[in-house]
Amino acid sequence: MTFLLIVPLVLPFAMPALARRALERLAPATALWVVTCSTLVVACCSLTALGAFVLTGLLKLPLFAALGKLVYPLRTASDLFVVPAAAFSVGALAVCLWTVIRTATRQARAFHVATAEAGCRATAGDLCVIDSPRPDAYALPGRPHRIVVTTGMLRSLGPDEREALFAHERAHNAGGHHYFLAFAELAALCHPGLRPVGEVIRFAVERAADEAAAAAVGDRRLTARAIGRAALAARAAHGERPSFAAAATTGPVPQRVAALLAAPRPPHRAAPWIAGLLVACATVSVCTSATGVIGFHHEVEIAQGEEGR
Template identity: 50%
Template sequence: MILAVWIPLLMPLLAVPAARRAAQSLPPRAAAWLLTGCAVALAVCTATALGLLLAAGALRLPPVAALGHLSLPLLGGDPAVTVPAAWAAAGLLTGCAATVVHRARRHRTELRTARRAADAHPRSGDLCVLPDPAPDAYALPGRPGRVVVTAGMLRALPPAEREALFAHERAHLAGRHHLFLLTAALAAACHPLLGSLRAPLAYALERWADEAAASRVGDRRVTARAIGRAALAAGPSAPGPHRPGTVLAATAGPVPRRVAALLSPERVPGHPPIRRGCYGRRLLAAALLACVTFSTAAALDAAADLHETVEVAQGEAAH
């Protein structure tokens, strides 16, 4: 177990770059699911490995071994290594759990604060207008979800582009995109390397909403102009005081790349996709699948090995 248990802790070194590269060659929706699924799988494997290290070291302690009726000599491993590793794993697991709870609570608190602020202003259906001169717009999830826009943003866009902007934010609500970001943030609490998946995930979610808005309004150029004009109006200033840090906005991310993607020729339905780079994409997908599978298999193997060792030690102690 002592070797297999380290594999899930090291595998993100290979899996995270592969996931980032693979997401670049996928449609936005598929890229968002890939990045989120990869983050969850690697985080679960990391937490499992830390738990196994903690269990293996704790079982070496005489009080724990006596409680489980174990024969210490048959547990194997060097106590000088397994016990300190267990203490380190306990500290890391505690830190992970505290970070997960803190981020989840902060997310909930920010949403509640934003909804109270939005409910204090006039609404029209799912649209809420804040009397703020600073241009801003974002999707506020909840029951029901709200599209929050400031008076400054409404003044900055002509009517057709406003509708494209609203369609973008409604796509965020319909796809529950904030849950993708929250899941990735909670996964990053288990392994620091997983934090680097947030930027490509946010970009994929924005592109997903861009395409949904373009389909809704029926004009990719109008959607591109709406995104670009809204970003220019908002400028590099910080988000408004009421916008939660975990929600998505049309002005976020690398806007020039998003506008260029919207202005690129759309593939005709039924037309076969371009095969250029297909081999490279398959290699990336295979590498990522191998990394996640190997990490999962290593965690399961370490768990099975620890379980078998404990059973042998219990059987010997019984004799």
């Protein structure tokens, strides 16, 4: 039973490839939902497996065995496996907890500063303008949802392009995309295999908003131009800042522009299969971690003398 718990720890490594294919073949909004939900499930299962390993290791210690009212020694797989697994899990959970707390604090602070900044000035409709030459724009969730745009951004776009930008940000707010981004961030911290999936979710969020904006303004080309010009203006204002993006890969912005300039694709034949595979991954994770935990619980009850040996 204990070995079953390895499956939810290994499965996340299969997620990035599946997530990328899902985003290529499904409509962005659908891909966003399927990938985020399955990633969340897989992340939770891997945490559960780590927790079960830690408990198994702890109950091997006389002190915790006494606390757990174990009358017989706990029957587990070989100590050669259980002890290193428990030690590893303690370390992994500690690192995970630490990074989650640190990231949550930073995110909360950034969100607080952005909200305070937008709150101290009057808004026109849902638009909050910040007088700054640096082109920047983002959706600010809250009550009510707002879109924050700098004057630098407004001045680098034409009137039609500004409408596309607003439609894009409104799509973020209407779709509750900040939840997806927060989940992507958390899942990426829970398991190193899910780190690339976080990138896919971030990209899917932008693609979904791009498509919604293109539908709202009724012009894919115009939306593509708005994104492209905004990015170029932002880069010009930044000056020659060293970029951490690998030069070999094309960054997210050109990919978004290219996707909008291309004709909208009909749904891919393999689309249901990819979605099915992601759901299957999540299901296998749930089943194996549940079986592992139930088996472990059963062994504990036996060791507590509640059931016949």
